[in-house]
Amino acid sequence: MNIAISCEGADLTSAVSRRFGVARYFLIIDSEGGALSVAENPGVTAQRGAGVQAVALLLGRDVRVLLAGSCSPGIRRQLEINGVEVVTGRTGTAEDVLQQYKRDRMASGSGGQTARRRLSMVLSCDNLYEAARRSWKQLLSMLPIMLGVVLLVGLFRGFVSGTLLKTVFSGRVGPDTFWGACAGSILAGNPLNSYIIGGEFLDQGLSLFAVTAFMLAWVTVGLIQLPAEIAALGRRFALWRNAACFLLAFPIAIATVLILAVLNGGPA
Amino acid sequence: MTERSQAARLSGSGRRIGRTWIFPAAVLGVYGMLYLMSPHKTGLALKACARVGLSLAVPLAFVVVVLFLLNLVVRPSHVSRLLGERAGAKAIALSVVAGILSVGPIYAWYPLLKDLKEHGAADGPMAVFLYNRAVKPFLLPVMIGYFGWPYVVVLTSLMILGSMVLGQGMQVLARKH
Numbered sequence: 149m150n151i152a153i154s155c156e157g158a159d160l161t162s163a164v165s166r167r168f169g170v171a172r173y174f175l176i177i178d179s180e181g182g183a184l185s186v187a188e189n190p191g192v193t194a195q196r197g198a199g200v201q202a203v204a205l206l207l208g209r210d211v212r213v214l215l216a217g218s219c220s221p222g223i224r225r226q227l228e229i230n231g232v233e234v235v236t237g238r239t240g241t242a243e244d245v246l247q248q249y250k251r252d253r254m255a256s257g258s259g260g261q262t263a264r265r266r267l268s269m270v271l272s273c274d275n276l277y278e279a280a281r282r283s284w285k286q287l288l289s290m291l292p293i294m295l296g297v298v299l300l301v302g303l304f305r306g307f308v309s310g311t312l313l314k315t316v317f318s319g320r321v322g323p324d325t326f327w328g329a330c331a332g333s334i335l336a337g338n339p340l341n342s343y344i345i346g347g348e349f350l351d352q353g354l355s356l357f358a359v360t361a362f363m364l365a366w367v368t369v370g371l372i373q374l375p376a377e378i379a380a381l382g383r384r385f386a387l388w389r390n391a392a393c394f395l396l397a398f399p400i401a402i403a404t405v406l407i408l409a410v411l412n413g414g415p416a
Numbered sequence: 417m418t419e420r421s422q423a424a425r426l427s428g429s430g431r432r433i434g435r436t437w438i439f440p441a442a443v444l445g446v447y448g449m450l451y452l453m454s455p456h457k458t459g460l461a462l463k464a465c466a467r468v469g470l471s472l473a474v475p476l477a478f479v480v481v482v483l484f485l486l487n488l489v490v491r492p493s494h495v496s497r498l499l500g501e502r503a504g505a506k507a508i509a510l511s512v513v514a515g516i517l518s519v520g521p522i523y524a525w526y527p528l529l530k531d532l533k534e535h536g537a538a539d540g541p542m543a544v545f546l547y548n549r550a551v552k553p554f555l556l557p558v559m560i561g562y563f564g565w566p567y568v569v570v571l572t573s574l575m576i577l578g579s580m581v582l583g584q585g586m587q588v589l590a591r592k593h
Contacts, residue, residue: 279487286483286519289436296440298468303446306461307454340479340555344468347562360571367550373522380526381533381542388589389543392582400578404571411566 149179151249152206153242154216158186160243166217168236169199175242176209179250185209199223206232215245229278290338297341301348317354321402328358329397332365333390336373342366356408360401368393471561478557483519486554490517508583511541512576515548522549540587547579 154171155162165171174187187205191198203226206214213233224234238245317324332342342363349359369390370377377386451458518525529542551572559568 279484282487283484287480292436292440296443298465299440299443301468302461302465305464306457339550339552340558343559343562368547376526380530385539392585396578396582400574404574407570408567
């Protein structure tokens with residue numbers, strides 16, 4: 149576990165900084181191995197957002213505990229909702245503060261107490277609010293496309309006959325799975341929408357092979373987002389990964405339907 | 417993960433929400449045009465929409481509850497930590513969990529993945545992470561509503577297994593090149 153101490157200097161004999169956001173250095177100590185690393189606070193010279201830069205640095209270094217002189221409520225909240233325990237009101241040298249923390253932890257560190265402390269962190273008002281806010285945002289980001297997909301499904305039912313679909317999906321395992329995977333590869337997006345469209349396809353009489361391959365390719369293969377994936381992860385990785393996911397849709401779709409058939413005691 | 421990508425994540429990403437309404441608005445526009453040509457069929461289409469929407473209401477309520485509970489205990493930083501391992505069986509296993517727990521559009525995750533790759537993360541765990549983004553615990557109520565429990569259990573298990581095979585395959589390919 150990594151413990152960070154906001155300090156005025158770059159070693160354990162330095163004084164703990166009075167304010168977290170403007171500390172010159174962070175000493176990051178691995179509590180198990182004892183390894184010490186020093187990070188300059190990128191926010192110390194910043195005109196604005198010093199605290200946020202410092203938070204980003206600590207999260208990037210996988211810090212789980214922060215020992216500091218003081219810390220603003222906003223920064224404390226950011227750290228705690230990211231699972232960092234914030235201990236303030238510490239003065240003296242970094243070494244003293246670290247030893248004090250270890251003693252406190254040993255004194256109060258029974259399994260039950262630690263679990264209770266974690267539970268109270270999870271159920272804090274800030275955390276509940278943050279979870280509700282995130283959930284709302286995520287739901288809001290899903291709703292428009294989902295609404296559009298539901299509207300499209302309506303159009304499909306109103307204007308497209310099932311026989312048209314059956315000209316492509318003939319009921320044969322191989323071609324159905326292939327065309328299902330092709331359709332899923334071209335389209336992309338939230339898995340939720342693939343369930344809605346997949347459900348509609350099933351209602352229209354398509355085989356479960358085709359629907360399963362469609363849903364698998366929908367999320368794992370992304371021709372639309374391929375340029376973005378190439379830019380982020382490289383051409384070789386992106387092309388291989390998408391090709392492999394496309395091919396993987398076949399055995400997984402076929403195995404899923406066959407296993408289900410065995411479980412149900414009937415033919416696929 | 418570097419501080420840059422963490423700072424980007426912390427600064428929030430709610431700007432895309434407004435643009436996503438263009439799609440349903442466009443589909444509604446198509447409804448409007450079709451209504452002029454065939455009011456009866458358009459009415460049937462709208463009724464079908466309402467039926468699908470109603471059938472989604474209960475599973476979506478479960479989605480909200482599960483989403484809230486997941487957000488209560490899982491943070492993006494937890495997912496980043498799980499992805500911290502560079503290679504090997506442990507990295508693959510942790511990437512499965514990270515992929516399942518990750519939320520939000522894939523575009524939001526590319527900067528983090530790019531950072532991890534630049535810092536030596538192997539291809540296998542990356543591919544496993546991306547594959548397991550298809551397994552979404554908070555969406556399972558909807559999937560179960562459409563396809564039933566047995567299907568969801570079998571498909572999800574095979575997807576996780578398949579992702580591990582994919583991860584190993586990507587590792588082998590990466591070593592060859």
